Amino acid sequence: MSRPEKTAKVNLLRPKEGHMRDEVHIILAILFGWGVCTFGFQFLVYACRGTGAGSLLTRLTLFNLPLHFWFTGQLLPLWFIVLCVIFNIYVDRITEYHSRRRDRSYE
Amino acid sequence: MNDSSWSIFVVLLVLLSFILVGLRQKSRESQEYGFGGRYTGRIGGGAAIASNWMSAASLMGLAGIIYLRGYQGLAYVIGWTGGYVLLLVLLASQIRRFGKFTTPEFVGERYGSPAARLMAAVIAIAISIIYCVAQFKGIGLIFAFMFDIGYEQGVIYGALAVVSYLVVSGALGVPRNQQLQYLVICVAFIVPLMWLARKLGYFWLLPQFGYGRALTDLAREFRIDFTLPFAGDSLFEWCALCFTLMVGTGGLPHVLSRFYTVPNVRDARWSVVWGLFFIALIYWSAPAFAVFGRLLEARQGIVFTPGTARAAADVIALKTALMAGLPGWLVGMLAAGALSAAFFTVAGLLMTGAASISHDLYYSFMNPRASETARMQVAKGGTLVLAALVLLVALNPPGLIAEITAVAFALAGNTIFPLFLLGIWWDRANRYGAIAGMVTGVLCTVAQPLLGGVLPGLTSYFPVTASALCGAPLVICVMIAVSLATPAPPEEMRRFLEQEVHGHLD
Numbered sequence: 001m002s003r004p005e006k007t008a009k010v011n012l013l014r015p016k017e018g019h020m021r022d023e024v025h026i027i028l029a030i031l032f033g034w035g036v037c038t039f040g041f042q043f044l045v046y047a048c049r050g051t052g053a054g055s056l057l058t059r060l061t062l063f064n065l066p067l068h069f070w071f072t073g074q075l076l077p078l079w080f081i082v083l084c085v086i087f088n089i090y091v092d093r094i095t096e097y098h099s100r101r102r103d104r105s106y107e
Numbered sequence: 108m109n110d111s112s113w114s115i116f117v118v119l120l121v122l123l124s125f126i127l128v129g130l131r132q133k134s135r136e137s138q139e140y141g142f143g144g145r146y147t148g149r150i151g152g153g154a155a156i157a158s159n160w161m162s163a164a165s166l167m168g169l170a171g172i173i174y175l176r177g178y179q180g181l182a183y184v185i186g187w188t189g190g191y192v193l194l195l196v197l198l199a200s201q202i203r204r205f206g207k208f209t210t211p212e213f214v215g216e217r218y219g220s221p222a223a224r225l226m227a228a229v230i231a232i233a234i235s236i237i238y239c240v241a242q243f244k245g246i247g248l249i250f251a252f253m254f255d256i257g258y259e260q261g262v263i264y265g266a267l268a269v270v271s272y273l274v275v276s277g278a279l280g281v282p283r284n285q286q287l288q289y290l291v292i293c294v295a296f297i298v299p300l301m302w303l304a305r306k307l308g309y310f311w312l313l314p315q316f317g318y319g320r321a322l323t324d325l326a327r328e329f330r331i332d333f334t335l336p337f338a339g340d341s342l343f344e345w346c347a348l349c350f351t352l353m354v355g356t357g358g359l360p361h362v363l364s365r366f367y368t369v370p371n372v373r374d375a376r377w378s379v380v381w382g383l384f385f386i387a388l389i390y391w392s393a394p395a396f397a398v399f400g401r402l403l404e405a406r407q408g409i410v411f412t413p414g415t416a417r418a419a420a421d422v423i424a425l426k427t428a429l430m431a432g433l434p435g436w437l438v439g440m441l442a443a444g445a446l447s448a449a450f451f452t453v454a455g456l457l458m459t460g461a462a463s464i465s466h467d468l469y470y471s472f473m474n475p476r477a478s479e480t481a482r483m484q485v486a487k488g489g490t491l492v493l494a495a496l497v498l499l500v501a502l503n504p505p506g507l508i509a510e511i512t513a514v515a516f517a518l519a520g521n522t523i524f525p526l527f528l529l530g531i532w533w534d535r536a537n538r539y540g541a542i543a544g545m546v547t548g549v550l551c552t553v554a555q556p557l558l559g560g561v562l563p564g565l566t567s568y569f570p571v572t573a574s575a576l577c578g579a580p581l582v583i584c585v586m587i588a589v590s591l592a593t594p595a596p597p598e599e600m601r602r603f604l605e606q607e608v609h610g611h612l613d
Binding site for chain 1: 319335346
């Protein structure tokens with residue numbers, strides 16, 4: 001009797017249990033932080049044009065730069081670095097955790 | 108010495124120092140270091156990533172586009188830094204575990220198809236050519252500035268210089284010392300900026316923050332608002348450009364193959380963080396050149412018309428330094444930094460492109476029994492052909508440096524990024540999907556120039572510099588649909604992906 005074929009073993013949206021699932025969780029979290037701050041903020045600036053909130057975003061200054069310009073030109077690149085650091089720390093941790101688990105299973 | 112002879116002197120000094128350091132490195136390398144190149148650590152790896160990345164687009168194009176378009180230009184800053192997040196979280200460690208270093212090799216292996224490999228090689232070469240055109244424009248402008256000649260002559264001399272440097276360094280086997288190169292580029296860019304800020308009376312220790320006051324002065328004295336969001340362009344255009352540059356970064360062949368000089372996956376990941384930091388250091392500074400340049404122009408009563416501004420944009424960093432009356436050696440340093448960035452990017456791209464012609468097109472596809480000598484000759488001829496092609500286009504450049512570069516990113520984001528993304532994260536993707544995806548991606552990239560006249564709607568959804576916002580998702584959908592409609596890829600490849608690429612810790 002032939003066994004049913006095992007399909008879709010690697011799928012970003014349906015990760016298998018263990019290391020891959022942990023990794024995919026952090027990937028999705030980082031991508032969320034990346035997308036919301038990059039594009040979400042631009043939507044916000046666009047949507048608030050001509051309103052009080054809009055003028056708050058474009059007139060309030062930080063380091064003499066209007067808030068929106070400072071956010072996009074200076075904070076976002078820094079935020080990307082922070083995201084990469086968080087990702088690396090987390091992946092280092094799950095790698096260690098799963099390596100230990102794997103080693104024990106061979107004991 | 109006047110400004111231009113100073114810059115010639117500094118440029119020659121820099122190029123010579125690279126050759127000398129390269130030679131020293133070579134003699135040390137053969138004794139001390141084994142396979143896989145020199146171990147440089149995470150910071151060194153980061154500097155290598157950054158110097159590999161820095162090109163005329165970063166040092167000249169970025170300031171130019173911000174000078175011209177203000178807030179819209181920041182899409183380039185965000186696109187070119189945010190792409191590294193995508194690269195790190197989605198691709199870096201997996202590609203490394205996959206073990207294929209160049210784009211055609213990866214595609215050929217993962218999708219098991221010589222045709223897909225051939226297409227990927229042609230696309231990678233096309234990306235190199237477009238990217239090189241932008242660099243050649245930068246080199247031509249600096250040569251024209253240094254020798255006080257016309258742009259076209261500048262490009263021709265520049266091309267001759269690059270090709271002869273390639274011949275000399277190729278014959279010597281000079282390995283490029285990328286950490287030193289980053290240091291040179293970074294110092295050459297930031298020291299003149301600090302000087303400039305000091306001369307204009309702004310906070311000079313960190314000119315990246317000091318230009319804020321210049322921006323305020325520009326608005327107060329001349330009523331020029333540099334920061335108006337979405338003034339000339341729409342939100343869609345901003346986001347499309349930004350997204351295109353991001354996915355393009357994740358798909359650029361010479362960036363993807365950067366992860367193999369560091370000994371392990373963990374160091375590779377951390378060196379991306381350092382690389383991003385080093386890149387951001389330059390990208391925080393570029394807007395300052397644009398703002399200072401605009402302010403100086405306004406103070407000197409130079410009228411800012413779209414035509415003259417477009418002509419001045421790509422050399423705005425140099426022009427600003429000249430307008431402010433910076434010492435000649437400092438202007439020379441700035442020119443040398445930009446020139447060496449463009450120079451080494453071109454050298455790297457031409458060599459990779461020629462290797463691809465020789466290995467992926469000639470050896471693997473046309474003549475598998477070719478001898479080593481024949482392959483070498485094809486590679487050398489390939490370098491010349493590529494350089495000649497690039498020169499031909501660069502004589503009459505189709506846009507600003509940053510814009511030409513963006514087209515290369517759009518092509519990479521529409522074709523190679525989806526191939527890698529699905530190739531690594533979806534085991535069901537197969538060769539038919541890959542080929543259909545590549546064809547769709549190329550069509551999306553050329554939609555505006557080729558079909559824009561017939562179907563005007565295409566122009567708004569697939570603008571030539573920013574086609575990947577609609578293009579990349581479309582290509583991914585096409586790849587998924589075609590893959591599902593055709594037989595699954597071989598079980599061995601799926602098992603390899605599950606066990607080696609993703610299951611190494613199960």
